[in-house]
Amino acid sequence: MKLKQSINLAIQDAFKKAEINETPLAVSEATKPEFGDYQFNGAMALSKKLGKNPREIAANIIENLDHSGIIAKTEIAGPGFINIWLNPLWIAAQCDVAEQDERLNIQRKENPIKVVVDYSGPNMAKQMHVGHLRSTIIGDTLANLLTFLGDEVIRQNHIGDWGTQFGMLIAYLEEQDEDGSVSLKDLEQFYKDAKGRFDANADFADKAREYVVKIQSGDTHCLNLWQKFIDISLGHCEEVYEKLNVNLTRDDVRAESFYNDDLASVISDLDSKGVLQESDGAQCVFLEGDEIPVIVQKGDGGYLYATTDLAALRFRANVLGAKRISYVVDARQGGHFKQVFKVAKEAGFVPEDVKLEHIAFGTMMDKGGKPFKTRDGGTVKLIDLLDEAVVKAKAAIKDKESYSEEEVEALAKIIGIGAVKYADLAINRESNYIFNWDKMLSFDGNTSLYMQYAYARIQSIFRRFDGELRGKIIIGDALEHRLAVMLLRFEDVLERAAEDASPNQITTYLYELATLFMRFYEQNPMLKEGVEEETKMSRLLLADLTAKTIKQGLDILGIQVVNKL
RNA sequence: GCGCUUGUGGCUCAAUUGGAUAGAGCAUCAGACUUCGGAUCUGAGGGUUAGAGGUUCGAGUCCUCUCAGGCGUACCA
Numbered sequence: 001m002k003l004k005q006s007i008n009l010a011i012q013d014a015f016k017k018a019e020i021n022e023t024p025l026a027v028s029e030a031t032k033p034e035f036g037d038y039q040f041n042g043a044m045a046l047s048k049k050l051g052k053n054p055r056e057i058a059a060n061i062i063e064n065l066d067h068s069g070i071i072a073k074t075e076i077a078g079p080g081f082i083n084i085w086l087n088p089l090w091i092a093a094q095c096d097v098a099e100q101d102e103r104l105n106i107q108r109k110e111n112p113i114k115v116v117v118d119y120s121g122p123n124m125a126k127q128m129h130v131g132h133l134r135s136t137i138i139g140d141t142l143a144n145l146l147t148f149l150g151d152e153v154i155r156q157n158h159i160g161d162w163g164t165q166f167g168m169l170i171a172y173l174e175e176q177d178e179d180g181s182v183s184l185k186d187l188e189q190f191y192k193d194a195k196g197r198f199d200a201n202a203d204f205a206d207k208a209r210e211y212v213v214k215i216q217s218g219d220t221h222c223l224n225l226w227q228k229f230i231d232i233s234l235g236h237c238e239e240v241y242e243k244l245n246v247n248l249t250r251d252d253v254r255a256e257s258f259y260n261d262d263l264a265s266v267i268s269d270l271d272s273k274g275v276l277q278e279s280d281g282a283q284c285v286f287l288e289g290d291e292i293p294v295i296v297q298k299g300d301g302g303y304l305y306a307t308t309d310l311a312a313l314r315f316r317a318n319v320l321g322a323k324r325i326s327y328v329v330d331a332r333q334g335g336h337f338k339q340v341f342k343v344a345k346e347a348g349f350v351p352e353d354v355k356l357e358h359i360a361f362g363t364m365m366d367k368g369g370k371p372f373k374t375r376d377g378g379t380v381k382l383i384d385l386l387d388e389a390v391v392k393a394k395a396a397i398k399d400k401e402s403y404s405e406e407e408v409e410a411l412a413k414i415i416g417i418g419a420v421k422y423a424d425l426a427i428n429r430e431s432n433y434i435f436n437w438d439k440m441l442s443f444d445g446n447t448s449l450y451m452q453y454a455y456a457r458i459q460s461i462f463r464r465f466d467g468e469l470r471g472k473i474i475i476g477d478a479l480e481h482r483l484a485v486m487l488l489r490f491e492d493v494l495e496r497a498a499e500d501a502s503p504n505q506i507t508t509y510l511y512e513l514a515t516l517f518m519r520f521y522e523q524n525p526m527l528k529e530g531v532e533e534e535t536k537m538s539r540l541l542l543a544d545l546t547a548k549t550i551k552q553g554l555d556i557l558g559i560q561v562v563n564k565l
Numbered sequence: 566g567c568g569c570u571u572g573u574g575g576c577u578c579a580a581u582u583g584g585a586u587a588g589a590g591c592a593u594c595a596g597a598c599u600u601c602g603g604a605u606c607u608g609a610g611g612g613u614u615a616g617a618g619g620u621u622c623g624a625g626u627c628c629u630c631u632c633a634g635g636c637g638u639a640c641c642a
Binding site: 004026028029031032035039041044045047048054077078079080081121123160163164256279280281282283284290291292293294295296297298299300302304305308331332333334335336338360362363396398426427428430431432433434436438439442443444445446447449450452453456457460461464465492493496500504505508511512515518519521522523525526527528531564565 | 567568569570571576577578579580581582583584585586587588589590591597601602604605606607621622623635636637638639640641642
């Protein structure tokens with residue numbers, strides 16, 4: 001249900017009838033219940049243009065506004081706000097439609113586009129660490145969201161599998177003379193050991209350098225070793241994705257190495273476009289207004305990550321046909337992407353109408369506001385963090401006796417992982433955020449557990465209710481009215497979240513919805529004695545729609561729900 | 566130095582993109598149970614939105630300056 005749009009249409013209609021020849025401002029949600037459900041603030045803005053008092057304009061709009069359909073009541077307030085109350089019968093009917101519909105009456109986009117979402121992007125030489133968490137789950141949420149709304153989403157996991165370090169790593173792997181499963185169990189250790197060997201032994205170092213050249217020139221033996229290394233390393237990532245309930249598979253991997261053969265043509269194309277310049281022996285593109293150029297080829301002929309990114313942009317726009325390309329990458333790389341996007345457009349690698357965006361996010365901090373590290377200052381492995389979340393969740397489960405061991409295990413997984421993801425997604429992605437176990441595993445406030453609790457409570461009602469859910473929703477009081485309007489807002493929220501690529505708009509909405517439901521639940525009994533059948537059914541239907549909305553919202557965030565908690 | 570970015574109650578975060586009296590949670594204090602799941606709900610106190618100017622009907626949001634933090638700044642990714 002595109003609620004806002006429906007109201008906007010009514011306003012537009014009123015504008016026409018009132019012969020106001022302007023495009024009205026969009027309505028917004030009322031800031032307070034006393035102000036109705038929605039408010040129109042456009043009268044003030046028109047005051048100067050039309051040379052009239054805003055309240056006069058507002059009155060004119062209201063006179064011409066249809067009060068027999070969506071809108072039940074309006075009033076002029078303050079300098080010229082129009083407060084709008086929606087028609088309870090209309091709201092109820094819309095909720096009924098949503099409740100009956102698998103997609104909660106949310107239509108797929110009429111004009112879907114192809115969107116590339118580039119996220120996660122782990123480095124194969126190392127294990128995934130906490131720094132990869134945000135990219136992985138924010139990107140996954142965006143991909144889920146756009147898919148749900150009807151776009152054709154192409155997930156791209158741009159893994160780092162190319163570069164000089166791999167010569168050293170595969171040379172060391174070969175020397176270990178085993179299938180790699182043991183020594184590669186801990187990639188950090190393996191890297192350290194390889195580096196130690198590299199520094200201590202000149203012959204080994206020579207061999208490592210030789211292997212770099214060999215991989216890049218397609219030597220079969222070295223490529224096989226490299227492939228083996230990548231397979232094992234990628235396997236570690238997949239373990240993390242599995243635990244995180246993230247929808248990334250091997251099919252989504254389009255590694256740096258994939259673009260290797262395109263790099264020379266990136267340079268020659270830039271040259272033929274006339275944007276290439278030599279500076280200090282390196283091949284550069286100088287952008288207007290920037291002092292430092294984008295270096296695309298080093299003095300020694302080697303390529304850089306800007307080169308690979310340009311190749312990837314070209315591929316995504318032209319071969320994959322993307323109209324929107326979203327990079328979910330740390331905010332610190334903002335400068336890099338700004339430049340690369342500019343070069344890509346200037347060189348004609350990407351058509352003008354393709355939207356390129358850097359979905360930047362802040363750094364994860366510890367309680368003291370410092371970058372998140374282990375006690376001895378090392379990076380925290382993501383897998384360790386997730387395992388710890390499950391352990392902590394298990395400890396937090398009450399009444400463990402009433403569950404089997406498997407059930408506790410399954411429950412702890414969903415709760416623990418869900419808590420980590422929710423806590424991250426609930427925060428405006430651009431700001432740094434403070435990682436706090438106690439807060440994220442709390443049942444109070446805007447947490448995944450509060451949401452899970454609300455959901456489980458509704459499921460509990462339906463376990464007790466052994467009838468057939470029929471009848472229809474009747475708005476009985478102010479609280480039910482607010483709850484119903486909130487439920488109908490879901491699509492607007494999702495659209496906005498998709499537009500801005502900001503998952504926290506979804507979490508904020510879900511929290512408001514759950515809070516409102518809890519109040520409704522306390523105040524309006526369903527299964528208790530003395531509740532009339534009609535009222536009971538209406539309330540059950542509202543509860544059911546709330547549960548479905550929470551479930552769908554969490555599903556987009558990649559968080560599972562449980563029926564019992 | 567230059568560039569980007571952030572600054573909102575004691576703490577952690579919101580604020581529908583310029584709208585009305587800046588909202589939540591935690592913490593503090595005070596209430597509500599023969600619990601449709603109290604892991605809940607109701608209420609109270611707590612704010613010069615870092616500071617100073619400006620733009621306009623209207624500013625946490627836009628502009629300028631100042632202060633304080635973070636990050637980036639030519640051949641790593």
